[in-house]
Amino acid sequence: MEQLKKWIEDSLKGEYEYEAYIESTEKLLVETSRESLENISKSKEVGLGIRVLKNFKQGFAYTTDLSWTAVSNCVKRAVESLELTPEDDGFVLNKGEFKGQLQADYDQEGLSLSVEDKAELLINLERLAKDLDRRIVGTRKTSLKEFKVDVRCFNSHGLEYSYTTTYFSCLTSALAVENGEEAISYEYRSGRYLKDIDLEEMARDVAFKATAQLGAVSYETKVIPVVFFRESAVSLLEAFSPMFLGDALVKNKTLLKGKEGQAIASPLLTVIDDGTLKGGVGTLELDAEGIPSKKNIVIEKGIFKGFLHSVYTAVKCNAKPTGNSVRHGYKSLPTSGIRNLYIERGTHTLEDLLRAYDEVFLILDLMGLHTVDPISGDFSLGASGIIYKSGKKEKAVKGVVIGGNIQELLKNLVGIGEDLRMYGHVGSPSLLVEAITVGG
Structure with missing residues (x-):
């Protein structure tokens, strides 16, 4: 990372603010069908995304080649795109000076499990569903996705963080047949740890819905x-969650604009977005721009409390960042998004x-x-x-x-x-x- 930092700073010659985001993702996909292994695939992707800022203008570029020449060219493209971008007072970087390794959930045990054992977990999931009801005749497909993600991020104001984490997701289906009629249903779960995915509950739910x-x-x-x-x-x-986001407010694309402090729902309803939720898929000490994560109450007993902000949307809305900056990989800019959104x-x-x-x-x-x-x-x-x-x-x-x-x-x-x-x-x-x- 120090070498990359030197290359970026040498290319910019101190004339621009910058943020570098490096992400390495190892992915394993295991698929089964009809109680047998159907497909295994592995992949690895590494990339660098660079934001450059100057006089409230912003440029962005990315590369999958981390050599000196490629990084230098990536910086050049980011600067060129900056020159084509209109000024916007929201284009600022987080000036926090956190430096260090973040504590993130990491499932070494799940990663270490053999592909054969992971396939057996999926086959057993299909068997569980079939054992629950004679009308369940099988599944179309059952899959397990495993991700190991390494992230390094630093900017010209001294922010520097890194973390390594894991994600697992499981999708299954159940085909029910009775008197010549068919019905199929699907069930999905995910978690930072493989053992957190409750396969027995998945089997019960998918069998219940299909039959x-x-x-x-x-x-x-x-x-x-x-x-x-x-x-x-x-x-x-999830479909309506964009109405809670700062980006929707900035773009005037939310029905909640101007309704902070108003009753918008039943007093029974409390909606929370919590970037600190234990075991949450979106949990991390910091958000994608290095703002400390927190528990944000979006709706409290029916009252709308406020929007979820990134650094950009907070500036545009004269608000404070809520720790809701997210990235969808090194190819994308940070934007406001949900972390762990749920109804109490x-x-x-x-x-x-x-x-x-x-x-x-x-x-x-x-x-x-x-x-x-x-x-x-x-x-x-x-x-x-x-x-x-x-x-x-x-x-x-x-x-x-x-x-x-x-x-x-x-x-x-x-x-x-x-x-x-x-x-x-x-x-x-x-x-x-x-x-x-x-x-x-």
């Missing part, structure tokens, strides 16, 4: 209480929520989430799930559409489950909403 949707029929159009199963609640929260757990069991009204629609899957509008809050989504009457399953339904506005949905929230789960960077328990329009 529950066998024999699904259409449904009439009506307004009905709805329970979002925790995974579908996570999908909805409630006290009700899923069964409590399903018995709350005479008729309740339990939503297991949502489709079309990319179409939601964080500016207006409007959504219209495909859905499938189960109709419960007096707490008992009446029928499975599919091909329905739920529509409305996210703010109205949050205000109509009348029950929160105790079953909080994190799915990657986002988590939620099951949620009971008093009334949603369901279109047949």
Whole structure:
């Protein structure tokens, strides 16, 4: 890193501020199907991203070649792009002077497990699902992704940090068959440690969702209480999460602009983004620009508390950075983003929520989430799930559409489950909403 720093500084000759971000990622993918190993792939990628700043102008370039010539050319391209960039008072660097190695979760035990043993874990996951219900005949594919990531970052103001961490993610499916009908469902989990991925719970959830949707029929159009199963609640929260970000505020692309301190949801609802969450996929001492991580309350008992900021958006909004600068690799600039965003757990069991009204629609899957509008809050989504009457399953339904506005949905929230789960960077328990329009 010292050699890279010297090359960058020699190239800039003290005429520019700069930030260098070096990332090395080793990836392993293991895939199984029909209780046998199907695919193994390994890859490694190393790259350097360089930001240069001068007189509130910014340039950026990246390279995968860390030789002197390539680094020098990368710096030159960054300077050239700066000259083409309009001035913006948000283009500033963090002037913090942290220096050192960050403490990050690192799973040496998980990395050391052989590929054969990892494949056996996936095969056992398929067997677990099949053993739970005779109607589960197998999976389309089950996969495990493993990442070992090394990051080094330093800037011209003395900030210098590094860390090494691990990530694991698992995706599985279950195919259910009965009386000639088929239904398939998917389940996903991730964690910094392989052992943190609860394979037994994955098997239970994927088997439940697949078998529950066998024999699904259409449904009439009506307004009905709805329970979002925790995974579908996570999908909805993640789809609308951009409305909490400083970048959305700067671009005037959020319905929450000007609503700090106002009630925007049910008093039952508290939403938190916590960069310090123990075991969280987005947990680290510092954010991507070296700002200390913290626990940010986004919504507290229905009251919107404020946006999540990077250094840039904090300057533009006359606010303080919240430790929410994220990078999507060395090829990208830092931007505001979620770290570990979740809805605080409630006290009700899923069964409590399903018995709350005479008729309740339990939503297991949502489709079309990319179409939601964080500016207006409007959504219209495909859905499938189960109709419960007096707490008992009446029928499975599919091909329905739920529509409305996210703010109205949050205000109509009348029950929160105790079953909080994190799915990657986002988590939620099951949620009971008093009334949603369901279109047949």
